[in-house]
Amino acid sequence: MNTQIDIGINIWNVEKTIENSLNSITKQTYKNLTIYILNNQSTDHGIKIINTTKKRNKTQINLIFDKKRRDIPSAQKFW
Numbered sequence: 902m903n904t905q906i907d908i909g910i911n912i913w914n915v916e917k918t919i920e921n922s923l924n925s926i927t928k929q930t931y932k933n934l935t936i937y938i939l940n941n942q943s944t945d946h947g948i949k950i951i952n953t954t955k956k957r958n959k960t961q962i963n964l965i966f967d968k969k970r971r972d973i974p975s976a977q978k979f980w
Contacts, residue, residue: 911976915947927960935961
């Protein structure tokens with residue numbers, strides 16, 4: 902059985918932590934993963950880091966740009 906696992910991450914100004922987080926997820930032994938990242942109006946270099954990590958890894962990473970700044974409960978309902 903090779904069940905698809907989808908992981909949702911809400912981000913805002915994550916340049917200090919996102920690379921480690923994505924590396925932690927993508928280095929798992931289970932490889933049938935898709936990561937969905939909802940950018941909540943970030944103003945740092947996190948998106949550049951995500952795009953670099955996306956090119957380097959074989960895991961599917963989908964980056965979604967939210968046009969509205971949301972609190973955590975609202976961002977979770979976005980999915």
